[in-house]
Amino acid sequence: MPNRYALRREQAQSWTIVDVFTGQPAVLKQRVLVGMSTRDADDMVVRMNVLDIKRREKADRKS
Template identity: 40%
Template sequence: MTQRYDIEKTPEGTWDIIDVFTGLPVVEVGVPLIDMPIEEADDLVELLNCRDREQREDT
């Protein structure tokens, strides 16, 4: 199964979480998941992909 979310490095050296299906930054509870340190972005993208995988398996 294709992972829906990935991280992308910004020119400033921070990281954004991107929806690979749309190419846009992810917004979670009204907060764009952008300009994060790599550790935070990596942890969040793992959680988002896990949640997405569970939701797609349930349908």
């Protein structure tokens, strides 16, 4: 299953989490995930992909 979220470097030490399905910056709790530090972006993209995979697997089981 492909990851839904990826990192895009905007400037030195500034990252955006991108929804690879839409090409748009990801939004979490009404916050657009742009201008993040390397560490925060790395951690968040892993968490978001894990949650998305779990959500899609759950949806597949219901189908």
